[in-house]
Amino acid sequence: MRTKAVIFDVDGTLIDTNGPHSAAWVEAFQHFGVKVDLDDVRRQMGKGGDQLMPSFLAPDLIEQKGPEIERFRVDLFKRKYLPRARAFPGVRELFERLRAEGQSVVLASSAKADELEHYKSLAGITDLIDAATSSDDVERSKPYPDIFRAVLERIRPIRPEQAVVVGDSPFDAEAARGACVRMVGVLCGGFGADALCAAGCIAVYRDARDLLDHYEASPLAGKAAQTSN
Numbered sequence: 001m002r003t004k005a006v007i008f009d010v011d012g013t014l015i016d017t018n019g020p021h022s023a024a025w026v027e028a029f030q031h032f033g034v035k036v037d038l039d040d041v042r043r044q045m046g047k048g049g050d051q052l053m054p055s056f057l058a059p060d061l062i063e064q065k066g067p068e069i070e071r072f073r074v075d076l077f078k079r080k081y082l083p084r085a086r087a088f089p090g091v092r093e094l095f096e097r098l099r100a101e102g103q104s105v106v107l108a109s110s111a112k113a114d115e116l117e118h119y120k121s122l123a124g125i126t127d128l129i130d131a132a133t134s135s136d137d138v139e140r141s142k143p144y145p146d147i148f149r150a151v152l153e154r155i156r157p158i159r160p161e162q163a164v165v166v167g168d169s170p171f172d173a174e175a176a177r178g179a180c181v182r183m184v185g186v187l188c189g190g191f192g193a194d195a196l197c198a199a200g201c202i203a204v205y206r207d208a209r210d211l212l213d214h215y216e217a218s219p220l221a222g223k224a225a226q227t228s229n
Helices: 018-031 038-042 048-057 059-084 093-101 113-123 146-154 170-178 195-200 207-213
Strands: 007-008 104-108 131-133 162-166 182-186 203-205
Touching: 018 059, 048 059, 048 182, 059 113, 093 104, 093 207, 104 146, 131 146, 146 170, 162 170, 170 182, 170 195, 182 195, 182 207, 195 203
Parallel strands: 007 104, 007 162, 104 131, 162 182, 182 203
Antiparallel strands: none
């Protein structure tokens, strides 16, 4: 079946931000008296803040301080870490290829809406996006499927089986599976191929450039799954 829409995660997939996000979480937790290991936080990348905090904070602290911690972390990230963000190679070129093939290009991110706008500009893809959702559009972030379900509503009459998600984390794959959409994994976010395949990815590539180079044989073109590494 031909793929009619490609739905992209953003952080760690299109933009190199998993490291900066992890560092911002560690610093934010420390500000509130909670010490966590950077590598432990890095393994939670792909989740939104509402789903990440329970991995490190007691329920009573989340109830008392959760919104304050999240506001602090968001402000810290924007001030200190967002300027370090860079797009991965080949993002715009991949999007141009998809549009040339008549496929819809869609973003589904756990980022805030204003961050997402910055990322679009950073990657030079603002003019190539057909639809987008952010964490501001749903109550629950990944690994819940809400973000993908919301974006699927926006691209109707394209059906879930006619779309493919591209993401970098097992939590993206879990969310895609919950929305009944196939997912292609990329390694640039820091998760290994084994973890991505175990979470349900039908193929794994290095990054956007690798996907572009292997487009014709990839699930993005509606072909059989394959793994590139």
